[in-house]
Amino acid sequence: MLLNRYRQLLTAYVDGELSKRQRRAVDRLLRQSVEARQLLQQLQRDARTLRTLPRPALSEDLSVRIVRTIHERRLAPGRRRLANLSTNAAWFGSLAPYVAAATVLFLLGAASYLYFSVTWTPPTTTELAKSEKILPSSPPATDRAALTSPLEKDEPQTALKEPIKPKDQSNLPAVVETPTVVHNEGERSKPKDTDKPFVEPKEETTLTDRLEMFQLDRVPDTLPVVVKVADLKQETRRKSFLEELRRDTNFRIEVPCKHGTKAFERVRRAAPTIQLGLIVEKQAQERIKMKWHTNYVLYLENVTPEELIRFLQQLSDEDRKLAGGKALEEQIDRLVLTRMTEKQRKDLSSLLGIDPMPSPPSSKGPLGTDPSKPLSDQTARQLGLALAGQGTPRPEAGKKPVMPPERFALVLAYNPVRPAPGSEEIKRFLDSRKPARPGSLHVLLVLRGS
Amino acid sequence: MSADEKRLIAECNQGNTEAFGELVRRYQERLYHCVYRLVDNVEDAQDVVQEAFLSAYQSLDGFKGDSLFFTWLYRIAVNTAISLKRKRRALARIETGDEGERTFEPADSSEDNRPGYALEQAELERRVHDALNRLSPEHRAVLVLKDLEGQKYETMAEILQVPIGTIRSRLHRARLELRALLEKSEEAK
Numbered sequence: 001m002l003l004n005r006y007r008q009l010l011t012a013y014v015d016g017e018l019s020k021r022q023r024r025a026v027d028r029l030l031r032q033s034v035e036a037r038q039l040l041q042q043l044q045r046d047a048r049t050l051r052t053l054p055r056p057a058l059s060e061d062l063s064v065r066i067v068r069t070i071h072e073r074r075l076a077p078g079r080r081r082l083a084n085l086s087t088n089a090a091w092f093g094s095l096a097p098y099v100a101a102a103t104v105l106f107l108l109g110a111a112s113y114l115y116f117s118v119t120w121t122p123p124t125t126t127e128l129a130k131s132e133k134i135l136p137s138s139p140p141a142t143d144r145a146a147l148t149s150p151l152e153k154d155e156p157q158t159a160l161k162e163p164i165k166p167k168d169q170s171n172l173p174a175v176v177e178t179p180t181v182v183h184n185e186g187e188r189s190k191p192k193d194t195d196k197p198f199v200e201p202k203e204e205t206t207l208t209d210r211l212e213m214f215q216l217d218r219v220p221d222t223l224p225v226v227v228k229v230a231d232l233k234q235e236t237r238r239k240s241f242l243e244e245l246r247r248d249t250n251f252r253i254e255v256p257c258k259h260g261t262k263a264f265e266r267v268r269r270a271a272p273t274i275q276l277g278l279i280v281e282k283q284a285q286e287r288i289k290m291k292w293h294t295n296y297v298l299y300l301e302n303v304t305p306e307e308l309i310r311f312l313q314q315l316s317d318e319d320r321k322l323a324g325g326k327a328l329e330e331q332i333d334r335l336v337l338t339r340m341t342e343k344q345r346k347d348l349s350s351l352l353g354i355d356p357m358p359s360p361p362s363s364k365g366p367l368g369t370d371p372s373k374p375l376s377d378q379t380a381r382q383l384g385l386a387l388a389g390q391g392t393p394r395p396e397a398g399k400k401p402v403m404p405p406e407r408f409a410l411v412l413a414y415n416p417v418r419p420a421p422g423s424e425e426i427k428r429f430l431d432s433r434k435p436a437r438p439g440s441l442h443v444l445l446v447l448r449g450s
Numbered sequence: 451m452s453a454d455e456k457r458l459i460a461e462c463n464q465g466n467t468e469a470f471g472e473l474v475r476r477y478q479e480r481l482y483h484c485v486y487r488l489v490d491n492v493e494d495a496q497d498v499v500q501e502a503f504l505s506a507y508q509s510l511d512g513f514k515g516d517s518l519f520f521t522w523l524y525r526i527a528v529n530t531a532i533s534l535k536r537k538r539r540a541l542a543r544i545e546t547g548d549e550g551e552r553t554f555e556p557a558d559s560s561e562d563n564r565p566g567y568a569l570e571q572a573e574l575e576r577r578v579h580d581a582l583n584r585l586s587p588e589h590r591a592v593l594v595l596k597d598l599e600g601q602k603y604e605t606m607a608e609i610l611q612v613p614i615g616t617i618r619s620r621l622h623r624a625r626l627e628l629r630a631l632l633e634k635s636e637e638a639k
Contacts, residue, residue: 007626015621017602017603017618039629042629047596047625055486056483058478059492061478066474066503068466068506075508076465193481220491
């Protein structure tokens with residue numbers, strides 16, 4: 001077995017990056033070792049084969065596409081640095097109020113601590129007694145008697161219970177004596193009070209809720225939920241998933257799949273189940289046409305939790321149908337449901353040019369239309385076609401009518417291609433938006449190919 | 451850097467996108483070959499090249515001409531390709547539960563077996579291609595830059611932004627790993 005340093009020399013020899021001295025050393029090694037000669041031959045053959053690997057030709061001139069993208073995205077030299085700078089500034093800017101608040105709180109805390117640590121002296125027993133008289137938490141004797149349960153009165157005192165004040169106090173140290181002064185004169189005169197368990201005032205105050213600093217509270221559950229899509233057919237799974245969807249209105253659903261474009265085909269087939277139309281952005285269209293490996297994101301809104309589940313169930317059915325019983329051909333297995341983060345919402349807003357949440361306000365007209373609003377381009381086009389006799393054909397007798405979409409989802413190529421904001425498809429999508437139905441969701445559905 | 455290249459870059463900085471189109475036309479093929487071997491997928495390679503050019507365009511005003519324009523371009527593209535490959539490998543690990551047993555796309559053996567190649571050579575090429583795909587993105591990058599692109603250690607260090615010693619040791623490990631993978635495939639034959 002060759003030593004590692006010899007093997008290093010041999011690989012560097014193949015790279016042609018040896019000094020004269022190292023080269024002489026390798027020559028010597030090659031003369032002496034058969035193993036070294038064999039290894040070098042193999043390494044040289046591997047490198048030669050690598051060099052002769054076929055070089056695929058570029059199928060298109062990318063310059064046209066790149067220059068077009070520069071225009072579409074309005075890119076310019078130096079913009080990236082400015083963007084980075086502004087991102088950093090924005091990042092700091094968004095945190096600035098919190099930093100300021102935290103600093104003020106810290107300074108207040110520190111100042112209070114310093115002030116009280118200098119001015120505070122422990123109270124004497126007399127002071128304590130005086131203050132006890134006016135303590136709101138120390139009830140009068142009659143009230144205290146009422147607060148003490150009969151069970152406490154009758155039961156023998158155990159070690160866990162409050163200690164009974166001893167009758168003979170002459171032998172006790174002064175510290176133990178002090179609690180006797182907490183009762184007022186009236187209380188002391190009543191002989192039955194002396195038999196009651198003594199409750200230390202200090203303990204009583206520290207246990208009150210109003211003085212607790214870190215009280216237990218319910219924390220919103222934001223952990224991701226992983227669900228096997230096919231399992232949504234089961235009643236229990238469906239119910240628990242529905243419950244999750246009702247906890248919020250903005251979600252992100254990540255669907256890992258083997259091939260994004262193939263998975264998208266399943267989405268396309270499942271969409272009519274909930275009368276969902278798809279507006280596919282230009283770059284996504286190209287990639288679907290070419291059947292390229294692509295991740296897609298669908299933004300859908302105005303969809304109720306029940307509709308979303310129906311859609312996902314159909315998605316699973318379509319996946320099985322298209323796979324034709326071959327498990328390897330199935331594209332979709334599980335999904336991951338998370339709440340949409342503020343950043344995702346901002347990204348979506350910058351892409352669409354508006355904040356899509358909340359949805360557009362309800363129209364005022366009786367039929368759900370706003371008569372003051374001009375017709376959208378799409379509606380005007382459809383109306384024109386209908387008037388010209390080229391509209392949606394009437395369903396034939398005996399055939400199930402094809403329902404027109406009630407809402408649209410925007411489909412974008414998610415990664416690595418970034419869609420251009422303000423594209424024609426995005427405008428069409430914005431144009432097609434309808435007022436939100438109560439309880440409807442905003443969903444980012446990501447099809448992520450491996 | 452040639453005077454013509456300098457002129458084109460200056461024009462780009464003044465907002466002339468056609469000048470940048472010219473730079474793209476000059477280097478796209480070469481960059482594509484390199485990136486293709488790193489990502490092993492036509493679509494990804496095109497996307498990476500496009501993104502690299504777009505990034506380069508946006509950072510063009512920061513290019514001082516200390517290195518060759520193409521080396522600078524290489525650096526952007528190779529790093530983009532490596533991070534893409536890393537992400538894909540991480541996902542593959544989650545999905546398959548093992549490391550490197552599965553490639554993302556089956557090797558297109560038909561391309562290697564086209565007429566004109568001796569059968570043995572084609573078989574070797576296919577195995578080298580497969581083995582290359584199974585290397586880590588960093589090891590693959592050094593082999594591609596060295597053997598396919600014929601770059602020197604110094605340039606490679608500049609492109610990958612690591613010391614020359616790292617390049618040397620990465621290449622050493624990459625070659626031995628490639629050899630081990632090839633031996634394994636020879637045994638399995």
